[in-house]
């Protein structure tokens with residue numbers, strides 16, 4: 001592959017701007033047998049906490065029109081198992097690893113960031129201040145500028161890795177949160193996490209998720225995500241990694257035009273786990289045919305006087 005797709009996100013350089021989204025592509029190692037994950041711009045691994053977590057009671061996913069609800073609750077193998085067992089495999093596979101981290105306090109986020117700082121093969125940290133499916137931390141850190149910048153600063157102070165802060169669409173003033181995390185030292189913003197939703201089985205009259213509510217993702221949220229990327233792009237100077245319902249090249253281009261410098265593919269992985277690599281190929285073809293780079297499209301939506 002030529003380097004026409006290479007993107008620079010602050011201090012993070014990726015071979016291409018297509019990343020698989022946290023929680024929708026496992027730890028990446030599960031895909032080793034049937035695709036070359038080193039061809040992805042990056043893999044944002046399932047959110048890692050200091051200790052293993054079992055997550056929420058089942059059922060934890062259900063289909064909804066144009067998307068899905070999930071209430072996984074950040075079930076994960078924890079820091080030690082991830083670093084000892086998973087990272088060596090990811091290194092061997094040549095994957096570009098973005099570690100998505102989750103803590104219940106500023107101190108837990110800082111501890112995780114400090115420990116990952118010296119782990120070989122970690123390209124960047126993605127700080128999840130936006131999970132809607134946990135009682136402590138999660139979305140609560142992402143809905144106020146003060147707490148979002150507090151977590152960002154706690155992580156920034158203890159790591160030299162690029163810091164990506166993942167925003168929640170449920171913040172009232174997302175551009176304001178974007179500015180707050182930028183001022184607190186974030187290298188990039190990723191957005192958006194899921195929206196809290198609920199679905200009820202009208203026969204049993206029971207919620208379709210064990211945790212009652214869950215996070216909505218998939219094409220149903222794409223116009224909301226595009227709108228939010230567009231708004232945050234106008235408020236910040238750091239790069240944005242956009243996501244929300246991306247399922248094909250056209251969707252990726254839409255996010256670039258709105259202001260994203262790179263994107264993540266999430267729910268679409270559940271219908272086709274090779275979709276992100278296919279999009280890399282299609283994007284390369286698109287850029288070569290036009291003699292452009294992804295960066296040439298960023299923020300280039302034409303809205304006349306409004307922009």
Ligand SMILES: Cc1cc2nc3c(=O)[nH]c(=O)nc-3n(C[C@H](O)[C@H](O)[C@H](O)COP(=O)(O)O)c2cc1C
Nearest residue numbers: 021022023047070128192193217218244245266267
């Ligand atoms: C089953 C599932 C698990 C997820 N787990 C995480 C997670 O651990 N950390 C995180 O930051 N986001 C998590 N997300 C959110 C996605 O990374 C992404 O932000 C969201 O799904 C929107 O993108 P999409 O519509 O392309 O899926 C999860 C999403 C799904 C569907």
